[in-house]
Amino acid sequence: MQLIKPMLAKPAKLPLDDAQYSFEIKWDGIRAMLYYNTEQLTIRSRNLNDITHQYPELQQLKKKLTGQKIILDGEIITFDKKGLPSFPILQQRMGLSSLTAIHRKMLETPVTYIIFDILYFNQSLLELSYTKRRSLLESLQLSDANWQTPAYQQGSGKEILAAASALSLEGIIAKRLKSTYIPGARNEDWLKIKNQYRQELVIGGWLPGQGQRSGGIGSLLLGYYDRTLQEAKKENKPQHFLYAGKVGTGFTKNMLHELYTLLIPLHRNTSPFTTNEFPNTTVFVEPRLVGEFEFTEWTPNNTLRHPSFKGLRNDKAAHDVVQETKIRTL
Numbered sequence: 001m002q003l004i005k006p007m008l009a010k011p012a013k014l015p016l017d018d019a020q021y022s023f024e025i026k027w028d029g030i031r032a033m034l035y036y037n038t039e040q041l042t043i044r045s046r047n048l049n050d051i052t053h054q055y056p057e058l059q060q061l062k063k064k065l066t067g068q069k070i071i072l073d074g075e076i077i078t079f080d081k082k083g084l085p086s087f088p089i090l091q092q093r094m095g096l097s098s099l100t101a102i103h104r105k106m107l108e109t110p111v112t113y114i115i116f117d118i119l120y121f122n123q124s125l126l127e128l129s130y131t132k133r134r135s136l137l138e139s140l141q142l143s144d145a146n147w148q149t150p151a152y153q154q155g156s157g158k159e160i161l162a163a164a165s166a167l168s169l170e171g172i173i174a175k176r177l178k179s180t181y182i183p184g185a186r187n188e189d190w191l192k193i194k195n196q197y198r199q200e201l202v203i204g205g206w207l208p209g210q211g212q213r214s215g216g217i218g219s220l221l222l223g224y225y226d227r228t229l230q231e232a233k234k235e236n237k238p239q240h241f242l243y244a245g246k247v248g249t250g251f252t253k254n255m256l257h258e259l260y261t262l263l264i265p266l267h268r269n270t271s272p273f274t275t276n277e278f279p280n281t282t283v284f285v286e287p288r289l290v291g292e293f294e295f296t297e298w299t300p301n302n303t304l305r306h307p308s309f310k311g312l313r314n315d316k317a318a319h320d321v322v323q324e325t326k327i328r329t330l
Helices: 056-065 099-108 130-139 157-166 229-235 253-266
Strands: 008-011 021-025 030-037 041-045 069-077 112-121 171-176 186-194 197-208 217-225 241-247 283-285 290-295 308-313
Touching (some): 021 130, 041 056, 197 253, 217 253, 253 308
Antiparallel strands (some): 030 041, 197 217, 290 308
């Protein structure tokens, strides 16, 4: 079976013709494509990296897929004590390489695979409509302690978004009922409607801390590219790394230590940002590390207002991080 890049959702407002869409919760985790070829089960991230070994509890899913060749699309998440998805808790499972550490964390912080699409079932399903793929997926009854196939609702987008907001969830996804699955595409067929602003940004440097943070990181300098690397090559233009502001909240002590360890080897003498001036104490780094950040809005000069760090991401290449469309949903 050929590797398939996941179809992506476009930032948007609620569609006016919401009867033509289904609506699902936007899960706060990492995208994961699951491949099963009757014997071996493999999990790949959004950028197609093999992350199978990091989530051994999902190997039990083979018992439900026996004898079939299948590709599933979904999200790996963890739940907090309130039963809500938590990306910060999932951070404890991401990036681990030691089998001992992985198995210890598996017992402490188990993951759940949220399955929301099926792309292959002994033959390609990409050309089938979303409703037909979902019908087949639901017939498999894939629900257990470490995986779920959540329900979706046709229409009623406003009510579902309000319900997600009441639970402090990030937002919802709208999927056109007649849409086929287009690998790697981001178009009007899949829309993400958010209750709050949140997106990936690239770390381009940091400012030393003071007080309790003295000698370490006080705040991170964030940026994004004006176009993706693919767009830059197509247009034969260079990428420009633009400043998005700084963030100094949302960190645990352990995360600050991890960030310091990861950023020190990336040190550079000059600013990676295309514009802006920075204090003499700024420590610049190669823009390779991607994090996820929550904020209240984009300011008129395209910097974040009241940003907060949510966690690191290793499932998206830094050079593909661009500013998401500035849309208010409520």
